[in-house]
Amino acid sequence: SQQGEEDPQALSIQEGENATMNCSYKTSINNLQWYRQNSGRGLVHLILIRSNEREKHSGRLRVTLDTSKKSSSLLITASRAADTASYFCATYNNDMRFGAGTRLTVKP
Amino acid sequence: EAGVVQSPRYKIIEKKQPVAFWCNPISGHNTLYWYLQNLGQGPELLIRYENEEAVDDSQLPKDRFSAERLKGVDSTLKIQPAELGDSAVYLCASSPVRGTGELFFGEGSRLTVL
Numbered sequence: 001s002q003q004g005e006e007d008p009q010a011l012s013i014q015e016g017e018n019a020t021m022n023c024s025y026k027t028s029i030n031n032l033q034w035y036r037q038n039s040g041r042g043l044v045h046l047i048l049i050r051s052n053e054r055e056k057h058s059g060r061l062r063v064t065l066d067t068s069k070k071s072s073s074l075l076i077t078a079s080r081a082a083d084t085a086s087y088f089c090a091t092y093n094n095d096m097r098f099g100a101g102t103r104l105t106v107k108p
Numbered sequence: 109e110a111g112v113v114q115s116p117r118y119k120i121i122e123k124k125q126p127v128a129f130w131c132n133p134i135s136g137h138n139t140l141y142w143y144l145q146n147l148g149q150g151p152e153l154l155i156r157y158e159n160e161e162a163v164d165d166s167q168l169p170k171d172r173f174s175a176e177r178l179k180g181v182d183s184t185l186k187i188q189p190a191e192l193g194d195s196a197v198y199l200c201a202s203s204p205v206r207g208t209g210e211l212f213f214g215e216g217s218r219l220t221v222l
Binding site: 030094098099 | 153
């Protein structure tokens with residue numbers, strides 16, 4: 001069974017625009033992570049935010065976490081065509097459970 | 109450092125045939141996961157190993173699926189007999205012991221059952 005739900009399911013933007021993806025989850029967590037998956041490939045870890053953190057940055061990525069609402073958001077700034085991929089949130093508490101993902105398309 | 113290695117990358121079989129997938133995790137990673145990913149969906153956990161012990165196999169359909177991790181390193185996931193609905197990508201991931209849970213994934217094994 002899947003833990004998280006991403007919103008939107010699909011997102012299409014122009015290069016240079018910002019992309020925001022949201023994730024909601026159901027149970028308590030140790031941390032929340034975001035992964036990226038290019039078509040036909042495995043998942044790649046992007047960023048981790050601990051349950052006692054509210055915001056984290058890594059390059060063009062910004063992640064927020066609201067444990068009271070059991071939700072997180074991933075912001076990709078100044079998107080590039082190479083950012084086209086599926087993005088998954090995953091919650092960790094002894095094991096890792098993934099959401100259904102957001103399919104991001106960045107048009108050049 | 110080598111990443112997680114999975115084989116085969118692609119497998120096409122007839123229904124009712126057996127199939128096996130192999131995973132070699134990153135050296136030193138004690139935790140190993142098998143996930144199933146259907147098209148357009150997120151990975152769904154099948155089984156988690158801590159060393160050679162299966163600590164969470166509640167999502168593994170035990171009537172036809174089996175897994176093993178001998179000596180706490182490589183792992184094999186087997187399906188016997190395969191059904192049409194088993195067509196999916198089988199992903200293996202590993203994680204360091206006492207880590208944050210960050211997973212390192214292999215490229216996956218794509219199974220097509222005809």
